[in-house]
Amino acid sequence: MDLTLYFFPGACSRVTMTALEATGVTYRDQLVNVRTDEQKTPGYRRVNPKGKVPALAIDGRIMTENAAILVFLDRQFPQAGLLPRSTDPVTDIAPLTDLLWCSSTLHPAMRQIRAPDKYTAGDPADVMADGMRKFAAECTLIADGVDGRWWYGDRWSIVDVYLFWLCNVAEKGGFPLSDYPAIVDHAARVRQLAPLQRALERERAGAERLALTGIQY
Amino acid sequence: MDLTLYFFPGACSRVTMTALEATGVTYRDQLVNVRTDEQKTPGYRRVNPKGKVPALAIDGRIMTENAAILVFLDRQFPQAGLLPRSTDPVTDIAPLTDLLWCSSTLHPAMRQIRAPDKYTAGDPADVMADGMRKFAAECTLIADGVDGRWWYGDRWSIVDVYLFWLCNVAEKGGFPLSDYPAIVDHAARVRQLAPLQRALERERAGAERLALTGIQY
Numbered sequence: 001m002d003l004t005l006y007f008f009p010g011a012c013s014r015v016t017m018t019a020l021e022a023t024g025v026t027y028r029d030q031l032v033n034v035r036t037d038e039q040k041t042p043g044y045r046r047v048n049p050k051g052k053v054p055a056l057a058i059d060g061r062i063m064t065e066n067a068a069i070l071v072f073l074d075r076q077f078p079q080a081g082l083l084p085r086s087t088d089p090v091t092d093i094a095p096l097t098d099l100l101w102c103s104s105t106l107h108p109a110m111r112q113i114r115a116p117d118k119y120t121a122g123d124p125a126d127v128m129a130d131g132m133r134k135f136a137a138e139c140t141l142i143a144d145g146v147d148g149r150w151w152y153g154d155r156w157s158i159v160d161v162y163l164f165w166l167c168n169v170a171e172k173g174g175f176p177l178s179d180y181p182a183i184v185d186h187a188a189r190v191r192q193l194a195p196l197q198r199a200l201e202r203e204r205a206g207a208e209r210l211a212l213t214g215i216q217y
Numbered sequence: 218m219d220l221t222l223y224f225f226p227g228a229c230s231r232v233t234m235t236a237l238e239a240t241g242v243t244y245r246d247q248l249v250n251v252r253t254d255e256q257k258t259p260g261y262r263r264v265n266p267k268g269k270v271p272a273l274a275i276d277g278r279i280m281t282e283n284a285a286i287l288v289f290l291d292r293q294f295p296q297a298g299l300l301p302r303s304t305d306p307v308t309d310i311a312p313l314t315d316l317l318w319c320s321s322t323l324h325p326a327m328r329q330i331r332a333p334d335k336y337t338a339g340d341p342a343d344v345m346a347d348g349m350r351k352f353a354a355e356c357t358l359i360a361d362g363v364d365g366r367w368w369y370g371d372r373w374s375i376v377d378v379y380l381f382w383l384c385n386v387a388e389k390g391g392f393p394l395s396d397y398p399a400i401v402d403h404a405a406r407v408r409q410l411a412p413l414q415r416a417l418e419r420e421r422a423g424a425e426r427l428a429l430t431g432i433q434y
Contacts, residue, residue, distance in 0.1 A: 049358060050318075061307050065317040072310045090278050093289045100282040104321040112336070119329070119336060119347055126339035141266060
């Protein structure tokens with residue numbers, strides 16, 4: 001299987017890259033410079049018509065939507081344990097439910113905090129304040145789920161990395177994450193995961209190749 | 218299997234209800250009055266801590282996130298053909314990719330159009346304008362995919378209903394859907410689907426029980 005991940009350091013492609021690192025598979029990475037809106041150029045739209053990262057090329061066929069890619073990787077590389085399985089059909093749907101929560105609720109709320117100017121040509125302050133309120137409401141659920149444990153209990157999963165990434169970026173946008181000690185503790189544990197460390201190193205290498213500076217890892 | 222769908226007429230629970238109708242399964246429905254913020258009350262949060270509809274109770278266990286519920290129903294009732302299957306793993310992930318696109322990209326953009334006041338305590342006009350721009354960009358992809366066909370070609374799927382619902386609500390918010398004749402034609406075909414018709418009838422019955430008026434079907 002020939003794999004290429006289209007990514008940008010610090011974007012949610014970090015979660016996808018961590019998943020790839022956890023599988024141990026060989027893959028190429030291709031930095032798409034979202035600082036210069038490369039993701040919206042005709043050249044990149046020929047790769048991904050949606051004009052976003054991440055995207056994963058699999059033997060020349062493109063796959064989009066971070067959560068769908070994560071489910072695909074989990075199916076292809078079950079030994080990596082990216083997501084828990086269950087023979088009970090209700091329990092078995094839980095990881096998908098959680099990925100959807102990350103992508104369709106937490107991510108938009110975080111985006112209102114981190115990039116409120118992407119929601120309005122007017123004053124972004126109110127949009128950001130609303131994002132803070134929404135994200136705080138969800139953080140209560142996150143804190144309950146990671147209090148002294150991984151999201152699914154005993155073993156880390158890619159949902160832990162996704163939640164970490166979301167909270168980390170919200171904090172960079174000014175969200176008071178220290179109000180949630182359980183999440184801060186969880187973040188410290190996620191940072192130590194070897195696949196995430198390898199992804200961060202690969203992000204750095206990509207940024208250096210393009211001489212991109214000032215990216216927060 | 219004992220099933221109860223928590224819904225509100227016109228909300229995205231319409232897609233879930235249409236899926237349930239397509240399966241032919243017997244289920245109860247429970248109207249949650251989002252007009253009075255019933256979804257945020259302690260009583261409903263005991264059902265669904267996320268405070269949203271739809272939610273599906275399965276033998277007393279709650280399932281959330283519309284797209285996850287749709288995948289669950291497809292797995293439980295494959296004869297309904299809610300989503301296409303494939304033995305090719307890349308093709309097989311496509312319906313999940315599309316559901317994620319609906320829930321994490323189209324739905325937030327539509328919400329900026331239909332309920333811009335949910336994004337800011339300030340002037341919502343700029344938020345709505347930004348939603349219009351974002352939704353229009355995605356409509357090009359939708360129009361390409363439903364031009365004289367169903368989203369997956371020969372047979373309708375629940376993704377067609379989801380796309381219909383998103384475009385329909387955006388139009389109610391003032392989005393110029395008539396700029397996309399292929400989508401208007403597709404909407405007319407979706408409206409004729411028997412499971413959607415039964416869902417609409419059930420929404421009406423629920424609204425009448427609560428004497429809710431002025432709901433647009």
